[in-house]
Amino acid sequence: MGGSEVAWPCIVVYAMMMISLMLNTQQIHGALPANTQKLIDEANERGPYLGLVIPNSFEMNPLLQSPNFTSTDLIIDFSGRRFRFGTIANKKVILVMTGLSLINAGITTQLLLTLFSIEGVVHYGIAGNANPSLNIADVAIPHYWAHTALWNWQRYGKGPKDELPLEANGDYTREFGYLNVANYTVNVTDGSSYDNLLNNIWFQPEEVFPIDGTPEERQHAFWVAVDPHYYEISQKVEDVKLEGCLNSTTCLSNIPKVARVQRGASASIYLDNAAYRGFLYNKFNISPVDMETASVALICLQQRVPFIAIRALSDLAGGGSADSNEADTFSPLAAKNSIRKKMGISAVACIVLSAILMLNAQQSNGALSAETQMLIEEANMSGPYLGLVIPNSFEMDPLLQSPNFTSSNLFIDFSGRRFRFGTIANKQVILVMTGLSMINAAITTQLLLSVFNIEGVVHYGIAGHANPSFNLADVVIPQYWSHSALWSWQRYGKGPQDELPLEANGDYTREFGYLNVANYTVNATDGSSYDNLLNNIWFQPEEVFPIDGTPEERQHAFWVAVDPLYYEISQKLEELELERCLNATTCLPHTPKVARVQRGTSASIFLSNAAYRSFLYDKFNITPLDMESASVALICLQQRVPFIAIRSLSSSLTGGGSGDPNEASKFITLASKNSVTAVVEFIKQLSLHQLLINH
The missing domain is CATH 3.40.50.1580 (Nucleoside phosphorylase domain)
Known part of the structure; x- marks a missing residue:
């Protein structure tokens, strides 16, 4: 019996137990068409809705195919997005797929909250894993999320004691620390002298403009908390039993679990580099690393809409383990990709559906007045x-x-x-x-x-x-x-001749070239052997x-x-x-x-x-x-x-x-x-x- 088949009974059982726009031609350059506005108005009269924001189709399809989801057959297409309406255990929901990256997640969530009557947002999908105490197919529910790729990239020769450009104006800060690129240099004979011209990368908060603030008056946010009520509810799904087998012959050595964790991080980076993954975990205590959630969190923060994110872990980002925590344990590659998607999504879909049933109606902050x-x-x-x-x-x-x-x-x-x-x-x-x-x-x-x-x-x-x-x-x-x-941040030991993860699927490419971090090493006595664990960054x-x-x-x-x-x-x-x-x-x-x-x-x-x-x-x-x-x-x-x-x-x-x-x-x-x-x-x-x- 396939993994998705065994997971859906889990969904049904726990669901029952745990409760109850746009331009069509170049001549129309903005403003919702009248027919789209009418559909939105009619839909909002039947709201509010719980918004389900989902990165990719392979993460959305298991939910669409679930017996717990009932479609109303209403679909509204605008701005290149499709908004699907339905119910889960009598709770009205809108499903929307964002596409990959922080930009796509941000604009999709903004459209959802601006135009529809939304009581709250549940975001879910798969993620990389930075926490070595968690395993493949575990489901993580972080308390806080951060966008960890808004940087101030420091001039070479400057260090932690030096003020950043525009820091005095309040534009940038040294509060959240930095990554020193030279610290990841390897194979050097003189450890006291080597350096890297790429120097230090300082982590910065986002500028935010809440709806209850003064327009054009910025605030700042680095860590964004999920809704406290939603997070309290999520504790009840930690007892959900998840499947450990994809089919009768392919099983994980561990039984996946649901765990509430402290922090998650997002960036428009497919992270397959163990050194940077280790940095994020050690510096910020990160568990899931993905490419969308922090953007959803930042929009919900500004729109004052309750939010939670649920992510199933696909592997330990960048490797670094020889046990079942490593996606490479599963071969061939097709089987590995299948497990990463089917095991993770079946698990997270089960948790999402269980959690949805516990959410009480909230006041809606969405939709234009x-x-x-x-x-x-x-x-x-x-x-x-x-x-x-x-x-x-x-x-x-x-x-x-x-x-x-x-x-x-x-x-x-x-x-x-x-x-x-x-x-x-x-x-x-x-x-x-x-x-x-x-x-x-x-x-x-x-x-x-x-x-x-x-x-x-x-x-x-x-x-x-x-x-x-x-x-x-x-x-x-x-x-x-x-x-x-x-970026696709490449695993150390891999090079330009090696296919990137998910490249065969068309998700990533080597077409636009890469930055080799080691090329910027200076003052290394053995110029023929030095390297850098941060390896190669491929532009996508x-x-x-x-x-x-x-x-x-x-x-x-x-x-x-x-x-x-x-x-x-x-x-x-x-x-x-x-x-x-x-x-x-x-x-x-x-x-x-x-x-x-x-x-x-x-x-x-x-x-x-x-x-x-x-x-x-x-x-x-x-x-x-x-x-x-x-x-x-x-x-x-x-x-x-x-x-x-x-x-x-x-x-x-x-x-x-x-x-x-x-x-x-x-x-x-x-x-x-x-x-x-x-x-x-x-x-x-x-x-x-x-x-x-x-x-």
């Missing part, structure tokens, strides 16, 4: 708008204060964001501030495009830079953007779900092109004269310029490290480096909305063009002003182009 919905509908009647997506207030304020911007005095606050209305060069615009990081940029852009009538998006701000042919306060306009921090494309694609059918994107027409129009900006003086006494020795360039990249990393900056330039021909643009690009790609990003360089050269590590903070004002100058001119040229076409 009637008043907000009316304001949005009235605003959309006056559209379409050009959306201006801006990371921070110091980049937005110069535009708000510009004589070229006329405010309509209308602003709409929802989901922790403020949407400001006005005109520039007779073009109607909506301004919205995202906050720092890829997650914040993604969810804000998704809200803008899902709710408002948007004809196109202009994203702007300041950036670090990797291209030595450019200077401080230059404005650059890349043709392509990539998210360069979705994002999973994307375009609105004109098949719902839940993934595509992939690494390089995202800006809109061809917008890029053509931007050529006219290269004639602009930009400011070179910060004030009457502080001027740059050069006159800043506007230039169109080939590529830019984004990651949730404040990069002050010259070695990694040089790698990105040499490998990918990158000019601007920032923390948001690729997120905006990926959302616009999926929503089929024209997009361009304009970034002003805030330092001489990231991580070493100047001897002053705080150069960026000194010239933020000048760089921001120049980016606004370029954006205003772009909008003028766009308006002129459209006027000529219309006449």
Whole structure:
């Protein structure tokens, strides 16, 4: 009898025992279609619902096929996502698949909570394991979750005693500690002298904007607690008996168990590296490591919606064990993958269904209020708008204060964001501030495009830079953007010739190359033998779900092109004269310029490290480096909305063009002003182009 067959009786028994939108054509650039809005309104009248947020189809399908799930046959498709309605033991639920990565999990959860009446969220799936006391197919329920890949990457030569760039402003902190790359060097003869140019990576909290806070006033969160009521309930499922056999011939040596644990961590990293896994466990006491949960947690925190995550462990991430805790024990590879999925998912589905029955109805914090919905509908009647997506207030304020911007005095606050209305060069615009990081940029852009009538998006701000042919306060306009921090972190001992885990499934690829950490070792006396346990980091494309694609059918994107027409129009900006003086006494020795360039990249990393900056330039021909643009690009790609990003360089050269590590903070004002100058001119040229076409 197969593992899934023996697990479903477990589900039934314990379930009984333990209780009782969107764009269809390029001409509609935002705002929910009337028929979709009607379906949502009708669904919300029957709410509230428990939201089940699930990363992948192989994790969702066992629940869809469970006798405990009854479908209502209502499905609402919008924004590239499919929302499925049904009941589990008389509790109304909405199931939605996110796709892999923090960005996908963030935008899907944000849509769920913004548009539907949601009383709480249960997130589940499989995960890697960092805790050697847990085993394959155990189910872990952490009390706290963190996003552990928002970093401040420190300049070489600086150490733990040195203040980070922008730390004094409250942007970054040394509170949560760091990873020293050199500590993982091996095979060196002189242990006292070796080092690594990649230096230190400092862990940072996310900026959050709760719905009950002041709009555009950031707070910070590193550890996000699950709902205390949900966590208390989860104690009751620790007694659930789980199956230890996939079939009559393939069994685990241990009987899987349910365990509440202290902490879990998420990053857009498929972690198969034992050294980094060991670091996370020793530093933060992490058990499950995955690629989505912290994003779901951060959205629920800001929307004030109860949340819990339940993850089944697939193996000890990166190996490091010779017993049954190691997925490699199960061979051949097909059997191993089958066990990792079927054993883990059957186990976690059993726990999820048991836990759902214990959840009492909560007050719903989801769905737009009637008043907000009316304001949005009235605003959309006056559209379409050009959306201006801006990371921070110091980049937005110069535009708000510009004589070229006329405010309509209308602003709409929802989901922790403020949407400001006005005109520039007779073009109607909506301004919205995202906050720092890829997650914040993604969810804000998704809200803008899902709710408002948007004809196109202009994203702007300041950036670090990797291209030595450019200077401080230059404005650059890349043709392509990539998210360069979705990684497959390779197991030590494996190399470029070795297939990555899940590569054969199409989940990961070696197409876009890798960073070899050992290559940045310095002062090692034996240059022929040294290595680094952190090994190789392989760059991966994002999973994307375009609105004109098949719902839940993934595509992939690494390089995202800006809109061809917008890029053509931007050529006219290269004639602009930009400011070179910060004030009457502080001027740059050069006159800043506007230039169109080939590529830019984004990651949730404040990069002050010259070695990694040089790698990105040499490998990918990158000019601007920032923390948001690729997120905006990926959302616009999926929503089929024209997009361009304009970034002003805030330092001489990231991580070493100047001897002053705080150069960026000194010239933020000048760089921001120049980016606004370029954006205003772009909008003028766009308006002129459209006027000529219309006449």
